[in-house]
Amino acid sequence: MYNIPGHHHISMITKNASKNNHFYRQVLGLRRVKVTVNQDEPSMYHLFYGDKTGSPGTELSFFEIPLAGMTHRGTNAITKIGLLVPTVDSLLYWQARFKxxxxxxxEITKYVNHTALLFEDPEGLRLALLVSNGAKVAHWETWTKSEVPAEHQIQGMGTVELTVRKLDKLASTLTDLFGYKEVSRTExxxxxxxxxxxxxGEIVVKSLDGPSEKPGRGSIHHLAIRVKNDKELEYWDEQVRARGFHSSGIVDRFYFKSLYFRESNGILFEIATDGPGFTIDGNIDTLGENLDLPPFLEDRRTEIEANLKPIEEYE
Structure with missing residues (x-):
């Protein structure tokens, strides 16, 4: 059996690409590593932010849906994203920056046993900065042109929170299917x-009855977990099907290959390969500066660009 080495990326919904771009680049200091489109609906931007190259485990991605309404919070949803920072001093830096x-x-608090600073983006997406105590994605690279000093930069994704009605069902999927370790439990x-x-690669699962979340701006669409290569992805496709879940089958996203499935509570998971990565069609010095399209959409570039509103850069 293969191991899951951690999170790959996480994908959200934004109503406004320009405002989203401002917050994640100028305020959070992440690098915008890819401007592309939703490959299933190319009239929609798909933006990726991360470290210098958008390494697996550092990627926050957003689909722009201009007509997105409010998120009505509830259960059976991915409800918070933890982002790693190096030290408690980093939290003090971020506290002042957020002000x-x-x-x-x-205030600085505890979240899932981590010293943390909880915050929301302008669309109500719930996030947490977590002191990493030296833990970070091994291949994370500093983005030297960031608005944030290197010693306080976000170093990838940490704890991801899922809220579901049936905790044991999700627990079984994580442990029995994917080999996650259950390290603590309360009622x-x-x-x-x-x-x-x-x-x-940490996931906290909270149990909550009630209505399911109604997604909108600031909601989380899916969590992608990492596999190394095509061979491992094929293995997991077989395992997902053997457990009785419906698999999308392997989809070539050009920057990585993926499959998608929903677990018993309806949470959408993606399993994604580490490579080939965002430099496959871009120079490392100019990543994220222009619209990149996968080869199968390139002949539609004129049409696609005409349907996209230019992303404004705010000071």
């Missing part, structure tokens, strides 16, 4: 790690 930019945030929550002791 300067008017970002809604908490209403449990913590799982893809690699025991490592936060960059």
């Amino acid at each position: 300067e930019y008017g970002v809604e945030h908490s 209403t929550s449990a913590i799982f790690q893809s690699l025991e002791g490592e936060v960059f």
Whole structure:
């Protein structure tokens, strides 16, 4: 059996690509590593932010849906994203930065056993900065042109929170199917790690009855977990089907290959390969500066560009 080495990326919905671009680049200091389109609906932007190259485990991605309404929070949803920072001093830096930019945030607190600063983006997406205590995605690279000093930069994804009605059902999928370790449990929550002791593959599952979340702007569409290569992806496709889940089958996304399935609570998971990565069609120095299209959409570039509103850059 193969191991899941951690998170690959996580995908959200934004109503406005320009405002989203401003927050994640100028405020959070991430690199925009890819401007592309939703390959299934190319009239829609798909933006990726991360480290210098958009390494697996650092990628936050957003689909722009201009007509997106409010998110009505509820259960059976992915409900919070943890982002790793190096030290408690980093949290103090971010606390001051959030005050300067008017970002809604908490005091320094504890979240899933991590020293943390909870905050929301302008569309209500719930996030947390977590002190990594030296843990980070091994291949994370500093983005030297970031608005944020290197010693305080976000170093990839940490704990991801899922809220579901049937905790045990999701627990079984994570442990029995994917080999995650259950490292703690209370009456209403449990913590799982893809690699025991490592936060960059950590998932906290909370139990909550009630209506399901109605997605909108600031909601999380799916979580992608990592596999190394095509061979491992084929193995997991077989395992997902053997458990009785419906698999999308393997889809070539050009920057990586993926499959998608929904677990018993309706949470959408993607399993994605590490490569080939975002430099396959871009120079490392100019990543994310222009619209990149996978080869099968290139002959539609004129049409696609005509349907996309240019992304504004705010000071």
